[in-house]
Amino acid sequence: MTGGYGAGRFSRGIAWATVLYLVLPITIVLPVSLTDQRFLSLPQEALSLRHYANIFASPAWLAAIGQSFGLAVVSTLLAVAAGTLCAIGCWRLSRRASDLVRVLMLLPLIIPSIVYAVGLYRWFGKLDLLDRFLGVALAHAVTGIPYVVITVSAALAAFDPRLEQAARGMGASLGQTLRWVILPRIAPGIASGAIFAFIHSWDELVMVLFITSRQVFTLPRKMWDGINENLDPTMAAVAMLLVVFTLGLLWLDGALRRKRAA
Amino acid sequence: MRRDLGWWALLLPAFLMMTVLYIAPIVQVLAISVTEPQLGLGNYDRLLTNAGVQRVILTTLRIGLLTTGIALLLGYALAYVIALARPAAQRWWLLGVLLPLWISVLVRAFAWVTLLRRQGLVNQGLQASGLIDAPLPLVWNEFGVVVGMVHYMVPYAVLPMLASMREIDSRLLAAARGLGASRGTVFGRVFLPLSLPGVVAAGVLVFIFSLGFYITPAILGGGKTLMAAEWIKLQILDLVRWGMGAMLATVLVAAILATLAVFSRVVDLRRLFGARA
Numbered sequence: 419m420t421g422g423y424g425a426g427r428f429s430r431g432i433a434w435a436t437v438l439y440l441v442l443p444i445t446i447v448l449p450v451s452l453t454d455q456r457f458l459s460l461p462q463e464a465l466s467l468r469h470y471a472n473i474f475a476s477p478a479w480l481a482a483i484g485q486s487f488g489l490a491v492v493s494t495l496l497a498v499a500a501g502t503l504c505a506i507g508c509w510r511l512s513r514r515a516s517d518l519v520r521v522l523m524l525l526p527l528i529i530p531s532i533v534y535a536v537g538l539y540r541w542f543g544k545l546d547l548l549d550r551f552l553g554v555a556l557a558h559a560v561t562g563i564p565y566v567v568i569t570v571s572a573a574l575a576a577f578d579p580r581l582e583q584a585a586r587g588m589g590a591s592l593g594q595t596l597r598w599v600i601l602p603r604i605a606p607g608i609a610s611g612a613i614f615a616f617i618h619s620w621d622e623l624v625m626v627l628f629i630t631s632r633q634v635f636t637l638p639r640k641m642w643d644g645i646n647e648n649l650d651p652t653m654a655a656v657a658m659l660l661v662v663f664t665l666g667l668l669w670l671d672g673a674l675r676r677k678r679a680a
Numbered sequence: 681m682r683r684d685l686g687w688w689a690l691l692l693p694a695f696l697m698m699t700v701l702y703i704a705p706i707v708q709v710l711a712i713s714v715t716e717p718q719l720g721l722g723n724y725d726r727l728l729t730n731a732g733v734q735r736v737i738l739t740t741l742r743i744g745l746l747t748t749g750i751a752l753l754l755g756y757a758l759a760y761v762i763a764l765a766r767p768a769a770q771r772w773w774l775l776g777v778l779l780p781l782w783i784s785v786l787v788r789a790f791a792w793v794t795l796l797r798r799q800g801l802v803n804q805g806l807q808a809s810g811l812i813d814a815p816l817p818l819v820w821n822e823f824g825v826v827v828g829m830v831h832y833m834v835p836y837a838v839l840p841m842l843a844s845m846r847e848i849d850s851r852l853l854a855a856a857r858g859l860g861a862s863r864g865t866v867f868g869r870v871f872l873p874l875s876l877p878g879v880v881a882a883g884v885l886v887f888i889f890s891l892g893f894y895i896t897p898a899i900l901g902g903g904k905t906l907m908a909a910e911w912i913k914l915q916i917l918d919l920v921r922w923g924m925g926a927m928l929a930t931v932l933v934a935a936i937l938a939t940l941a942v943f944s945r946v947v948d949l950r951r952l953f954g955a956r957a
Contacts (some may be wrong), residue, residue: 422694423764423853423854423856423857423863423866424764425760425764426863427762429757429760429761430761431761432753432754432757433758433760433761434759434760435754435759435779435835436754436755436757437758437773437776439754439831439834440776440777440779440780440834440835441776441779441780443788443791443792443795443831444779444780444783444787444788444791445797445802445954446788446791446794447787447791447794449933450794453833456801457921458794460801471809476816483711496697496736499693499695500694500697501694503690503691503693504690504691504693504694504695506687506690506791507687507688507689507690507691507762510684510687510690511684511687511688511691511957516691519691519694519695522695522698522703522820523694523698524953525702525703526702526954528888528936528937528953529892529933530884530891530909530932530933530936531892531894532892532894532909532912532913532932533706533709533892533912534702534705534706535931536709536912536916536925536926536929537704537705537706537707537708537709538705540705540708540709540712541704541705541708542705553797554696555721556701557701559697560692560697560698561692561702562700563697563698564953567694568953580825583751588927592686592687606770617782620784621784621786623785623786623866623895624894624895624909627913627917628913628916628917630811638784640788641786641790642786642895645786645789645790645793645899646899648793649793649797653790654790654794655787656782657787657790657791659789660784660787661783661784664783665779668778668779668782669784669832
């Protein structure tokens with residue numbers, strides 16, 4: 419968009435300041451994580467990796483990382499399975515018929531997680547799912563469905579419905595059509611949805627604060643305690659690892675999107 | 681209709697999970713708010729009589745509006761520059777907006793605490809440079825909460841506004857320039873009015889996210905600046921007053937749905953939430 423009209427100096431100034439405000443504070447985590455001191459500070463005399471070594475020597479941190487990873491994998495699988503089928507159903511059915519379902523699938527993005535967490539605390543008490551791996555996995559899966567529905571719907575929007583009709587017309591069953599015609603075409607969209615559902619579970623804290631206590635102790639829960647109790651450079655090292663991990667996942671998503679576009 | 685049966689069956693797993701594991705717990709919250717400690721609207725009475733609840737609601741609204749206002753201003757300038765940039769530059773700008781969006785909210789809150797606390801890097805820097813004698817109170821108060829919340833919300837403000845700005849026909853701007861309008865006039869009379877739907881959408885999105893926000897206000901408010909979500913957590917986990925917690929949770933949901941309903945004429949909700957991915 420140009421045509422003799424571009425952004426002026428004033429708006430460019432604010433835009434630059436805003437981007438720096440968005441990005442710079444996060445980068446502070448790197449030098450702090452490499453400090454040679456015992457407290458949160460910039461490195462004084464030398465760079466040190468000892469706070470990273472602390473994480474890998476600590477059974478508590480490793481257990482939390484392992485548990486978060488397991489939860490994220492299980493809840494992502496559930497969310498991807500349910501969300502993908504739902505998006506395909508909504509796509510094929512008339513807009514009016516499936517409108518209610520579409521709105522329903524967006525609710526977890528609209529309703530604050532604190533409200534859901536309060537309800538879960540009571541509901542899971544009845545179902546005996548409090549402080550259980552399965553309970554957290556289910557809660558994260560349900561709230562991860564919207565991300566999958568959104569990305570898969572976007573992928574389906576670019577899919578020619580005549581391919582599906584042709585397959586059915588030549589006698590393919592619904593299952594065969596899904597397996598051989600639809601799913602291969604939208605696989606990159608599903609992968610994107612899976613990545614976002616994974617990040618959602620991996621980062622989720624509010625529900626975990628309500629429905630877990632000792633048996634399930636995730637990485638965000640451990641970080642939350644760390645921030646509220648003892649602010650030490652180990653936290654910065656964990657934060658740095660998380661940033662690198664998230665950047666890796668986003669890079670993967672970008673690579674998949676480029677592949678889809680090609 | 682029979683032919684469609686198989687397609688309807690595809691909706692079933694998600695629909696069941698959603699109703700049994702999502703809708704049911706939330707309906708239960710609404711139910712608790714009128715049944716505990718006893719049946720009736722007693723909990724809602726406190727909205728009129730209890731100064732503590734009123735203060736929390738006012739704080740939540742004040743911080744929510746302030747956050748929305750600042751995020752819209754910063755986000756508008758950013759979206760404006762991105763929309764008018766060349767495609768190659770757009771990609772870099774967008775990276776700067778989207779990266780923070782996906783970085784863990786805990787990591788971001790931690791970074792802000794590191795920077796803003798009394799012995800934090802900002803205070804150290806300012807003291808070392810001689811600008812201030814004593815550390816400034818930058819965090820564990822309302823200032824810190826707003827800084828952290830705006831930081832979280834700016835990307836959500838940028839995306840809907842950028843989407844709406846990208847739909848503006850650039851020939852209109854060129855035509856206005858060609859007809860002799862100054863840059864300021866082109867912006868004020870052509871660009872700004874055409875981008876307003878995006879501004880409203882962004883405002884709604886940021887405001888409803890702000891109302892129910894928990895983690896950032898809880899960490900950066902340090903227990904002194906209480907917003908709705910943290911107050912609900914206190915009622916239920918610490919004071920075990922289910923009725924009161926559920927009441928404010930219901931009010932929160934009602935406020936969010938009411939905001940969406942009011943603006944649904946102007947804003948395409950599905951697009952608004954789809955814009956995120």
